Each structure stands twice: as C-alpha cells, then as structure tokens.
Amino acid sequence: MSKNAISNSVIRRLPRYYRFLGELENNGYIRISSRELAEKMGLTASQIRQDFNCFGEFGQQGYGYNVSGLKMEIGKILGLDKQTPMILLGAGNLGRAIAAHLDFKNRGFDLIGIFDTNPDLIGMEIGELKINSIDQLEAFCNEHHPEAAILCIPKEAAAVQAEKLISYGVHAFWNFTHYDLRLEHKDVAVENVHLGDSLTTLSYCINSNDNK
C-alpha cells in the first residue's frame, strides 16, 4: 500500500495531525501551509512535509494543504473509514472507564462485547453493552469474530487470555497490562498503555533537574 516502511515516529504523529486538522476545520480554516500548521503544533514545517510525503502528495505548491481534504486522507491512512469489531476483557474500574469514556466509532473500532470473571459485574450494563461471563468468550468470538481486544485484566491472566483470543482470531490488542505481548507474538498488532510507567516517568521529570 504505502510507499516504504513508515517509521514509528511518523505513525505516532498521525493521530495528532488528525486532531489538529479537525479543530482547524471546525474553526473554519479552508487551507493551511506547513509553516502555519508547524507553528500551531510545535513542530517544524519540514517535518510535517516529510511526514505527509510518506503517504502521498496531499498539498499544492504555492497554496498549501486543503484542511478537510488532508484530514480525510489522514483519516483514511489511519483506517478511520472502517470499524474493526473489538471486545474488552476486564470490566474493573479501568475497563469500565475506558468502555464508557472513549469514542470508539470515530477511532476505527466498534466495541461489541465486554467480558469479566467477577460474578458481581456480570450482567451490569455499560453504555449499550452488558458485561458477559468470560465463559461465553469462545462462543461469542465464533459468532461475532472480533478482531481486536482491550486487555484490562490482571497481569497474571493476560498471557492465558491473549493466547485464547489469538486462537479465536483476534490479531490486535490494546494492552493495559504489564504482560509483554509483543515479545511473545511478533505477528499481532499491539498498542501498549502502561499507565504506571507513564506516572513513573513524570516522577523522574520532577526529580531530575534536566528539565527541558
């Protein structure tokens, strides 16, 4: 599809471009130059042009970029024109917050099932979904074929459940556990969110004096 291998650094900037372009669009911007966008985002114009040119030629010399057009292109690159069916494993505090808080549809996903082991939670409703028993996981996957899963379960359970899910055809994980999925499975897509590590990084920033 895309030209060469896209570097991770570029990929991580794409959602932010998409967000900023959405805001510009809402504020009535029709066109924007790489220089102006760079200023707003705290990047360099060069970097922005390099990033976009990984995927194609979206601008026009002497004019700049059409805001809506560019936003749409980046949305397509990000796969936001499709919705991958996704399930959530673990409906504890964090799992429930994520299920309730995020706009899955606008981020390329459709949350279609929630599973937990805790009998107190099973049956409870979150948005339009009921929390199911994990015993129903296999049957559910056979019927609905989720392709992605959110892991909000204890670390000890992660390895076992991930194996199961992969065998049921899940090939993408949004991983909130400290289980190192990617080390074990090079072939699945993994996006890690390690909140504890993130907080620890902030502690470093406070306690070191090379604040820059």
Place this chain on the structure above:
Amino acid sequence: MSKNAISNSVIRRLPRYYRFLGELENNGYIRISSRELAEKMGLTASQIRQDFNCFGEFGQQGYGYNVSGLKMEIGKILGLDKQTPMILLGAGNLGRAIAAHLDFKNRGFDLIGIFDTNPDLIGMEIGELKINSIDQLEAFCNEHHPEAAILCIPKEAAAVQAEKLISYGVHAFWNFTHYDLRLEHKDVAVENVHLGDSLTTLSYCINSNDNK
C-alpha cells in the same frame, strides 16, 4: 546531578527496567548480565549498558549487575524514594478509575485530594479520599501545597484550571486531556496520556500492511 542531558528515549525505558528488575528480584535473581537482561526485555546489551552509564557505573566487570542494587539505583533516579503530593482534577469515569487503580506511593506520588464540579460526585469516597468541590481548590492548595496534578477534565476546562494550578504552585501535570499544556508552559513538567490517540494508532497498525 546526572552527567549530561538525558535523552527522552532513555528516560522512557527507565520505568520498564525498574519493573523487570523488580520481577527478577522476586524470582530470586541476585545478579544479571546486560546480555541476559537484554534477552528478557527484547533490547540489546549495548543499549542497556549505554542507558545505565548515563547515570553512573552500576555494574562490575566480569560479574554483571547486582539486581537489588541496580533496582534501588534506578528507583532513586526515578525519584521513587520520595513522594510528591498530587491532586486529581476530574472524578468522572476515568478519573475515578485512575485514583482507584494506581499504586501512587510506589510511583513517587501521594494522592492527597480529588476535585470535581459535579454536585452528584462531591462527597463521594474513592479509597481514603472524598471528592471535593473545585471551589475548595485554592484553599486546599494553600494549605497542602500539592506539586503535581492529574487532569481528567474536559478539554475546554483544562486551560483555565491548569493556569490556576500553576499559580497555586503546581509544577507537574499528568495530562489526560487533549489540551496542549507543554506548548503553553515550557517550564512545567508534563506527561501526556492521550488514550484516543493511542487507540487510533492501533487502528493504523491494523489497517496498514507494513506490520513490523
């Protein structure tokens, strides 16, 4: 303190080193070589030695590193031997989950106050803390001097509240909003967690075929 400026890439690996060393310690490891640690973590031995040598000489030729000793050193570098007083702004789904879910004490922080605007939430207890009205924020800060804040509030409220907090002496933010704090305030420590962007990145990984 530390030798030169430490690169961001190194800093982001520190919490993970700390975690792995903790696990090794729990599993009875006394010593470990950079080669063995590299294998376990999916890094190179070279990188590990380079990383550690940013901060000092923690190993011994011919022996390797003492697991507990190294863990302690990295803990000190991360500031985990202190606890920075921290408050949470926004006790919605996500804010409550974070307050309940994370082990602040072992990550260099002490969560001492929770604030919200929603009357339905005020007075509710989370762990050992009661949710306070945001009206009490200034008085609380004057009395307890929190130095760090978690922002789990709507984007529109973020700018105003961040300004206030900075004027009350808060100089570090764990930012879950899409408000670009760092663009406005170069002098405060900011750690961003953009869950939406993270999910969007996963969407890219699924929909692109340069899976690597």
Place this chain on the structure above:
DNA sequence: TAGATTGTTAATCGATTAACAATC
C-alpha cells in the same frame, strides 16, 4: 508573471549497535 509553498534531496543531528580495552 511574481510570490508562495510544496515535494524532495542533501546535511545534520541524535540514538542505537558494534567493538574492544579495562578490569573484576
């Protein structure tokens, strides 16, 4: 046309990996 701004190549900068002398 003249001015602006892209797409793209070249230069720089930084981070990772390799190599090896120092030393436990």
Place this chain on the structure above:
DNA sequence: TAGATTGTTAATCGATTAACAATC
C-alpha cells in the same frame, strides 16, 4: 591466571532539519 562482562569509544543507522528546484 583465564574467563566474563563491564564501561566507553567508534561505526552505523535512522530521524530531523535545512535547502532548493519544481510548480501552482
């Protein structure tokens, strides 16, 4: 002492920035 493994310098690789010809 011999073997192992560090700390550190040098080489490589990749990402960012600068420059500029192409072109709208």
